[in-house]
Amino acid sequence: MESLLNRLLTYFQISESEYQKLLAPVSEENFAMGHSFKDIDKCVEVVRSAMKENKKIYIYGDYDCDGIMSISILVKMFSYLSYPVSYYVPSRYLDGYGLTLKHAEEIVKNGYDLLITVDNGVTAFEGIEYCKKNGMQVLVFDHHQTDEVLPIADYILHPVVSNFGETPTSAGFVTFMFAKEFLGRYDQYLATLAGISVVSDMMPIREYNRNLLKLVIEEYEEGQFFNIDLLKEKESFTESAIGMKIAPKVNAVGRLVEDEDSLIKTVQFFTSEDKNLLLNYNEWINSVNSERKEITKIATENSKEVDTSKAAIIAR
Secondary structure (H helix, E strand, O other): OOOHHHHHHHHOOOOHHHHHHHHOOOOOOOOOOOOOOOOHHHHHHHHHHHHHOOOOEEEEOOOOHHHHHHHHHHHHHHHHOOOOOEEEOOOOOOOOOOOOHHHHHHHHHOOOOEEEEEOOOOOOHHHHHHHHHOOOEEEEEOOOOOOOOOOOOOEEEOOOOOOOOOOOOOHHHHHHHHHHHHHOOOOHHHHHHHHHHHHHOOOOOOHHHHHHHHHHHHHOOOOOOHHHHHHHOOOOOOHHHHHHHHHHHHHHHHHHOOOHHHHHHHHHHHHOOOHHHHHHHHHHHHHHHHHHHHHHHHHHHHHOOOOOOOOOOOOO
């Protein structure tokens, strides 16, 4: 008689070897399954050289949860080394997605030497070209679909472009792998931010994505990361808590808040050690999320009044 295990493997179309991989212990040393990014060592050298020469570094990210996690990973990494950097969270409404030519001009005007884009950049041709023509070095950490031609950045870290692996992953994961290489160690907090980004950007929970998420959930201890505890409230730190509690709150800010001074609060929330500030910003994030819920509720109620018997076009 066929065993229950074999029946389950057949049902889920998983081989015995794949099943054993799922059972294998995950550690800080093996979660990436031997995968590595092409040119990651060169990216590390660019940043180290910039720091050695006391150059001005600028981080340009994105407004969604993955973008916020990516910016926060780098800002926190530099804070470990007490090296000051500047960063920007674009407004969905005022800036749109990605590095624009306008912001590239401002970055050059303000005398920055090295630009690192996170969760954007692989299609920012004009902005990156302007920075390069004006003597800046540019690193791109991204995971989005690329065009046939890539921007003229110094180096690009990207799951496909850098031959990392076939499973899509988040920009936060890409940025974390850089930070891990740069610091020469696995940092649990930065890994936790990367794990949040994997879930928030709905990446497939397979291979290295699954391993990292499994690892950060297993290692998470209540009271260890005050800001994460605030966001997840009284729930245990799980994939569900990330997807249902944490990510929606961070995304709500990017979807509803316009001005850049308020948007940077999300990065400060994930990089500050000041508990009073964290409590204050958590209250603000919750208020924005409550507004998001109310807007969603109204939109849902209004949609019930639509005459579905006739053709309709719904636009935002």
